[in-house]
Amino acid sequence: MRGIPIASMVIGIASSPAARRQLAQLLGDTEAFLIVSSVDQAREFLGGVEAPSAPPARPPLPVVVGEVVAGPEPSASPPALVVDSDRRVVRWRDREIELTRLEHDLLLCLVGAPGQIWTYERLHLTVWGNEHLGRGSDIHSVVRRIRRKLATLDASATIDAVRGVGFRFASA
Structure with a gap:
């Protein structure tokens, strides 16, 4: 690979605005840098790079879609x-069902932004890590397998198809 310039970029992760400002000052002399607020944002920027095989320092939090409202009745x-x-x-209410890696990654994309349309291209790049062809x-x-599993759980959340564009998640 002689003659091909190799570009380098530093990716900094800082969760608070103050820490991001401090990191920007530290990286100010760097030719190219990107500052994100989480490892997931860095992975998204890199196009769905898989996590290393070592366990993460702290486990990722589950994504919750819906709202828990404090009140006298749990049914409220x-x-x-x-x-x-x-x-x-x-998991839906007190029931849960296992997901394959592809089902998990695709559902995680959709539930992370309820109502937002994910194009076929974006889903393919994020979940499969390559371009949609x-x-x-x-x-x-x-999506068909995920819908079947949601139906098995009797979940009222759905995955809606946007014809010719992609999919979106609709919570109950």
Whole structure:
């Protein structure tokens, strides 16, 4: 690979605005740098790079869709769909079901931004780590399996298809 310039970039992770400012000052002499607030943002920027095989320093928090409302009756609060990344399961009320890696990663994308449309291209890049080619039967197959599992749980959350564009998650 002679003659090909190698570009380098420093990616800094800082969770608070003050820490990001301090990190920007420290990296000020660096040719190129990016500061993000989480490891997940860094992975998203890098195009879905898989995590290293070593366990993370702290386990990721499950993604919860829904709202828990304090009140006298437990039935007054809407149920939440929970994607547990540690165990790779989806939980609805008191029931849960296992997910494959592709199902987990795709569902995590969708529930992370309820109502937002994820294009086929963006889902393919984020979940599979490569560019979307063809008619999207691989994405449709995974969505069909997730829908079946949500139906098995009797979850009222759905994955809506946006014809010719992609999918979006709709919580109850």
